[in-house]
Amino acid sequence: MTEIVEKGLGRVVAQPSAHVFIRQKFFNRTIDITDADIAAEILRDNETFHLEKTFLTLFHGMFDTGIMGQEGAPWKSRRQMLHVPFRQKSIEDRFRPIMESESARIFNRLALGQSETVNVFSLTEEFTCAVIARGLIESPQIKMDIAGLVKDLQKRPNLSHFAQVILLQQGLPIPFVHRRPRSPDTLSRPSQDVMNFIRKARDEGYDKNDILSDLLKVKNPDGSALTESEIYDQITSLLLAGFFTTQTAIAFAIDEMTKEPAILERAVAEARSDGTQYPLIENVVKESLRLHPPVHGSFRNATKPVSFGALEIKPSDMLRVDIRGIQRNAAYFNEPDKFDPDRFNGPIPKNAYIPFGYGLRSCIGQRLAMQESVHFIVALLKNFDIETTQHFEGERKSIGFMVPRGELKIQVQPV
Numbered sequence: 001m002t003e004i005v006e007k008g009l010g011r012v013v014a015q016p017s018a019h020v021f022i023r024q025k026f027f028n029r030t031i032d033i034t035d036a037d038i039a040a041e042i043l044r045d046n047e048t049f050h051l052e053k054t055f056l057t058l059f060h061g062m063f064d065t066g067i068m069g070q071e072g073a074p075w076k077s078r079r080q081m082l083h084v085p086f087r088q089k090s091i092e093d094r095f096r097p098i099m100e101s102e103s104a105r106i107f108n109r110l111a112l113g114q115s116e117t118v119n120v121f122s123l124t125e126e127f128t129c130a131v132i133a134r135g136l137i138e139s140p141q142i143k144m145d146i147a148g149l150v151k152d153l154q155k156r157p158n159l160s161h162f163a164q165v166i167l168l169q170q171g172l173p174i175p176f177v178h179r180r181p182r183s184p185d186t187l188s189r190p191s192q193d194v195m196n197f198i199r200k201a202r203d204e205g206y207d208k209n210d211i212l213s214d215l216l217k218v219k220n221p222d223g224s225a226l227t228e229s230e231i232y233d234q235i236t237s238l239l240l241a242g243f244f245t246t247q248t249a250i251a252f253a254i255d256e257m258t259k260e261p262a263i264l265e266r267a268v269a270e271a272r273s274d275g276t277q278y279p280l281i282e283n284v285v286k287e288s289l290r291l292h293p294p295v296h297g298s299f300r301n302a303t304k305p306v307s308f309g310a311l312e313i314k315p316s317d318m319l320r321v322d323i324r325g326i327q328r329n330a331a332y333f334n335e336p337d338k339f340d341p342d343r344f345n346g347p348i349p350k351n352a353y354i355p356f357g358y359g360l361r362s363c364i365g366q367r368l369a370m371q372e373s374v375h376f377i378v379a380l381l382k383n384f385d386i387e388t389t390q391h392f393e394g395e396r397k398s399i400g401f402m403v404p405r406g407e408l409k410i411q412v413q414p415v
């Protein structure tokens with residue numbers, strides 16, 4: 001039987017099957033799912049299962065018309081317009097040169113410092129922010145103030161959003177209200193800079209090798225072009241979804257890899273070989289994403305009553321597909337808490353490995369995230385001998401996300 005890794009609020013009141021736990025929370029129930037097959041059923045069917053209402057309300061407040069805060073037909077059209085920017089070819093043509101130049105910039109600076117102690121989480125933040133920002137808007141005429149933009153996004157859900165979230169969390173059956181939380185003139189400076197840049201780009205026929213140019217060309221289902229506000233919403237959704245997930249993924253992979261001298265030694269040999277494929281380093285990233293998925297759960301509500309065997313789901317239930325719990329479930333993985341990258345050389349149980357989610361709403365940026373992670377680790381090991389002086393102390397959950405606790409520090413010595 002699997003352990004419940006994180007019980008959260010409320011006590012377990014029922015266990016309809018081995019890997020499903022029901023907790024009572026004020027007026028509603030949370031159903032924790034660490035069963036890979038039930039999870040896949042739920043995530044596959046996005047007609048019956050929608051994004052959980054409190055998350056949708058908050059994301060809608062932050063991203064408005066952007067992909068993350070939408071359901072149904074508006075979500076579908078947002079998703080379709082991102083297929084081209086995130087297919088393999090675009091990642092190779094557009095993002096690979098950016099990854100190469102950004103890692104060279106960062107590691108050249110480190111090499112100048114000779115032997116230095118480095119905070120890995122800050123370094124992976126610098127890298128992932130630069131990659132996604134330049135992929136979104138390539139032009140050197142704008143330097144996106146990412147910290148400012150993130151602060152602005154967090155301020156955007158207004159009081160009515162928060163009131164709604166609190167009422168929904170208590171299980172009160174209030175309707176989901178679509179409200180525009182802002183008008184363009186209430187945006188702070190960093191957002192206004194981006195919005196102004198988008199407006200100017202549209203007026204001047206901007207066309208570069210970036211996602212902004214793709215978005216300037218795509219059409220809404222009614223044939224209209226996206227407004228600058230709609231483009232801004234897509235860009236900020238991707239910016240936020242695209243950096244700190246990958247920042248966390250790379251940092252945890254380095255943390256785990258440097259705890260295992262034998263694996264580190266093999267990874268160094270692989271990074272410094274003449275090859276262009278890095279199967280071990282890729283497995284290091286995959287295995288670290290299994291143990292520490294930066295998005296630890298997928299949250300859903302059923303739109304109608306549904307049952308899976310003894311599990312009866314009501315529309316008021318919050319469904320938590322526990323990604324971390326599934327990936328550490330002993331029913332699917334031997335020694336589930338052990339870091340063992342070589343397990344990916346063998347078969348992985350179906351649906352039990354889902355760090356990027358599953359189904360139509362799974363992560364659109366997963367190829368980019370994997371390539372960025374492998375690229376960063378290869379470049380680090382190629383250029384430096386590294387020694388860890390401090391490891392992370394564990395994980396901490398924030399709403400929907402997982403971040404490290406403590407700091408990971410490494411000493412780098414140019415090779």
Ligand code: HEM
Pocket residue numbers: 067068079132237238239241242243245246249293294295297298299354355356357358360361362363364365366368369370
């Ligand atoms: C290691 C890094 C990453 C992890 C672990 C991750 C994980 C996830 C997961 C689990 C979901 C599905 C959430 C759900 O089912 O509710 C998701 C969705 C999403 N991710 Fe990622 N992600 C990562 C990197 C990225 C990157 C680099 C981008 C884009 C630049 C991105 C963009 C998105 C978007 C737009 C969605 C929403 C998709 C939709 O609603 O259709 N992610 N991500």
